[in-house]
Amino acid sequence: MTVSKKPDITFYTADTPNGLKVALFLHEAGIPFERRFVDLSAGEQHQPAFLAINPNGKIPAIVDHAAGITLFESGAILTRLSDKYPLFKPDSLKEQCQVQQWLHFQIGGIGPMMGQLWWFLHGSKTRNEEALARYRKETLRLLGVVD
Ligand SMILES: N[C@@H](CCC(=O)N[C@@H](CS)C(=O)NCC(=O)O)C(=O)O
Known part of the structure; x- marks a missing residue:
């Protein structure tokens, strides 16, 4: 008989x-x-x-049962996972800082700006040219930084 252990992570x-x-x-x-x-x-x-898992009412979230940790915010989750399972975590401090830099750039810039652009393009029931121009311009600027 195989006894399957419940995974650490939900x-x-x-x-x-x-x-x-x-x-x-x-x-x-x-x-x-x-x-x-x-x-x-x-x-x-x-x-x-x-809301007991994430009082901010958004996904993603994880529960790490082995460590007794409940965590929300994608960047915090990715950082925790790369600490726990040392993959995608460079050895040098300089490269670790760069990983955090681009992670925060994505979470604080690309994610929210593209999210707003998506909303004004596809979610909103009205067409708001000023909002579209603002978020399109900022999205393209951020992609230019990545390039
Ligand atoms: N800063 C958060 C953003 C999370 C987020 O915006 N999640 C969206 C889906 S991509 C969500 O759960 N939206 C549902 C809602 O706002 O009601 C993160 O990086 O985890």
């Missing part, structure tokens, strides 16, 4: 870019985890059961 996610960032890490690192889909369109992220 991963709360949905099919969105912030969820995929963590999913990619877990898959690439070969980390066993249990996935719980949060139905964002049904508002599951605002239910008390999920």
Whole structure:
């Protein structure tokens, strides 16, 4: 008889870019985890059961049962996972700083600006040319920085 141990990590996610960032890490690192889909369109992220995991009501979030840690914010999760499973973590301090730099650049710049551009392009019921121009310009500027 095979006794399967419950994975250390429970991963709360949905099919969105912030969820995929963590999913990619877990898959690439070969980390066993249990996935719980949060139905964002049904508002599951605002239910008390999920708010107990992330009071900010957003995915992704993880529970690391072995360490007794509940964590939200994709950057904090990725940093924690690369500490726990030392993959994608360079040896040198200089390179570790660069990883953190680009991680924060993504979380603080690319993610929110592209998120707003997406909303004004596809989510909003009205067309707001000023908002579209603002977020398109900033998105292109940020991509220029990456280049
Ligand atoms: N800064 C957060 C952003 C998380 C975020 O915006 N998650 C979105 C999906 S990509 C979400 O859960 N939206 C649901 C909502 O706002 O109600 C992170 O990096 O984890």
